[in-house]
Amino acid sequence: MSVLFVLLFSFAVAEARGPGLPNVMVLATGGTIAGTGSSSTTVVGYTAATVGIETLLNAVPELKTVANVKGEQVFQIASENMNNDYWLKLAKRVNALLAQDDVDGIVITHGTDTIEETSYFLDLVVKSKKPVVIVGAMRPSTAISADGPINLYNAVILAGSDEAIGKGVLVALNDQINAARDVTKNNTSTADTFRTPELGFLGYMQGNKPYFYRQSTRRHTADSEFDVSNLDALPQVDIVYGYANMNRVAIDAFVAAGAKGIVHAGVGDGSLARPAVEPALDEARKKGVVIVRSSRVGNGIVARNGEAKDDEHDFVVSDTLNPQKARILLMLALTKTTDTKEIQRMFYTY
Template sequence: MTTFASALAVCTALLTSAAAFAQDKLPNVTILATGGTIAGTGATSTTTVGYTAAKVGVERLIEAVPELKKVANVKGEQVFQIASENMTNEHWLTLAKRVNTLLAQPDVDGIVITHGTDTIEETAYFLNLTVKSTKPVVIVGAMRPSTAISADGPINLYNAVTLAGSKDAVGKGVLVSLNDQINAGRDVTKANTSTADTFRTPELGFLGYMQDNKPHFYRQVIRKHTAETEFDISKLDSLPQVDIVYGYANNNRIALDAFVKAGAKGIIHAGVGDGSLSNAMKPGLVEARKAGVLIVRSSRVGNGIVARNGEANDDELDFVVSDTLNPQKARILLMLALTKTTDSKAIQKLFYTY
């Protein structure tokens, strides 16, 4: 019995040691939860619209996917608990600072951020410009609440943690991962109000796919991002006011004038076509620029390059063009640019860099 007990103790010790070694070999991934549909609940299992977002805490999200233990050593933090339409500049600054603090720690290999889908693309681009690390940062959400039949949150979270812990994701910039697809934070946009395949990178395409519990990359982002950027938000508590004015038939300058009067430092004009300016809107934009407000011509179309000196003489008007950034992302870059400079030529260079 003594010999058997000794042998059993040795076997137990070896198994415990092996299990500990296996855990030590796994990447360390921190999940920062901010709310959204992935943390939402509905009245019934078939409620996929009209549900309440941001109800489930990060620990319950992790507990719902026990398979996470097989791909990473996971920790969770509840940073916010909001629906993402309520995301503000102050939320972004808080989140970016926390991400930078965590990624500076040697025992953190990657970050996953759970987020509402409505403004995922904006948060992703903000972090893409302000995170100061090459370690993976993956933003994930869901199109169905956690209580729904075939809720997509658990598999999306599993894939996001796998991706954040992968060496293949290092240096790729901030990533958005849902529906087994990997998109770049700079280029991705929400393309459908309700379907699970809503996140797309029109024309430029996905970076890759999640399959067989690992990422498969097929392209990379050439524009500078994360550790390569010049934006330092470590001492910022606020960002300059930048607003978006939408172009449409029979439009007017009422909203534009109101934004300028309210103290806007920059205006994104989401013009029709190639960022065209209507006869009703152009005088207001010219007056705003002469008053010191930075004007960026973007497009409501959502695809393509806004050509400098195309639909307006940008050199003469001292305007900036957004390149391929949609209006909501152009707003983010202009806000950060205005923390560095108010020179329009320098800001135009930033739009061609990031």
Template sequence: MNRKMILCFVVMCLLAFSLQIAFAAEAPNKLPNIKILATGGTIAGAGVTSTTTVGYTAAVTPVGKLISNVPELAKVANVSGEQVSQIASESMTMEIWLQLAKRVNQLLAQDDVDGIVITHGTDTLEETAYFLDLVVKSEKPVVLVGSMRPGTAMSADGPLNLYRAVILAGTKEAAGKGVMVMLNDTINAGREVTKTITDRVDTFQAPIIGALGVFTGDQPVFYRKSLRKNTTETEFDVTNLKSLPRVDIVYHYAGNAGTMIDAATNAGAKGIVHAGTGDGSIGKQEYPAIENALKNGVVVVRSARVGSGIIARNGEADDDKYGFIASDNLNPQKARILLMLALTKTTDVKEIQRMFWEY
């Protein structure tokens, strides 16, 4: 080997070594790009004192301040924010849902967005999560996060919840898990989670079914996956939707004579979710109003007010005879969401029942 060949070989080795060092130095700094979409809620709230955890004002802190209040976010992701709305979530509307869903789909279609975090009030967080679970068209992670204490409170839970939600949204293992909810170190499926306690930080649970996973330190650990179809597997598309069909929930109680069923029918409801007792029972005094609703083309879903459990088809009512739909294990508020989306596709009760078994 002559001197020229030796020199070329040395140069090539040095070049390869320098490139290896450069790649090694660059790899740890390659952070996921996470978009935070803010809608308001307690996580953006403020109280008069550090001990104010009731009677505070929700939805006052803008998304930029939420991000700057957690400087540790810069260590785990390239974060940017966008204010979609600024409301307490009991004031959530279908118009905001559609706006949010369309924006989520736009962002996730971009190569420079790896995941999305949505800050949200806890009152209707589970509803927004399930709606998005049915209409988001990407397997990239989407995580809803909120808090039970305003940011001004002693031991506020919002900053840590947000920090870990961003980590979760940037984790490869979170892809394909459907829309998730992250509070109190617990990862839940948007379809299955519900708010179970009025005022505690461990309020979000998935009764009977359980969580998808948990955080241990800053590491999300998954133990299962929801088997119901979601996101890219669903037949629902909100791209051209400007509104959703009206669906009302009617709560059953002892002595209910069907007055609220008639009210929903007369108000133009296209669907009614009956939150029945036990296994979705309907009182005999309600049947005249129910039959009137059916004659007026209203689609009726049987759910239950008890909070968890499966509604057995043809169990506490003759679903085949009346054309009722059994809600499976969806609670009334989530059954309403699926019925609204189902009614954008069909009014055929057999088809809608299929959707309730699949989603």
């Protein structure tokens, strides 16, 4: 996708909006941003997903000054309970809304535990260049210094901005803008938990305006080959974690349970324990299970034919995707093909 095309598309969308405020739809799914605690100092042990969308929006009256905002409660869950069915429902609703001329951008409020997974899933299946921004909070709405309101305010500005057009799905908290593909939760409890290790933020929110300094070079959203419009389910893909003294029990169990793919979160450069693990993965592959080598490290490229002879084993490597995101790409890849060479191409493309 050329830079010129993005600029022309951005200009066209801006012209279509006219001189008024952008129209931003806020889809609520629950999470800490919609959570409540027993007191104003409760920031641990609170209850997530208790506050509805209208209450969230009414708590930030300043939203009316930056966008024409409407809200919709898609579902109400703590994000550790996120599953494939919720993803499919959310993706289809996002695509339906973005196809409307009266929607310029979408904000999704979400729990932080799986925000990186939902954002990457949407990055692969949203069929529009209009902005989609996922936002959450690390403190419940009842806390003294709740971060939800300012995060939501910034997210609406970002979703309504020309600058965010064509940038893919964005994750915006703590005045920082991250790309869905690369962001990960980095701390269990601090407000600056979302980071893009090594590659860095896309930009910042400052003074009611987004500032971008880089963008992802990987294919996403409108340029993606994946389509979930006619899908009612996704293939079963599971993750096996590597560790010292690892055995094959988990691999065999997932295969017996019907896994179509397994992501191995190996040590180091995706290394496989021998003789415990490598033979089990080989046997799984011979049964048709697609194997992806990833790493538990969290940074860097998993090298093909590096710590394993991937060509001989007919394995796929995850490139820089962490295990949880490799699982998402593998699920979507398996909706199109079981050819490992083609799946490897996808991992180097997305």
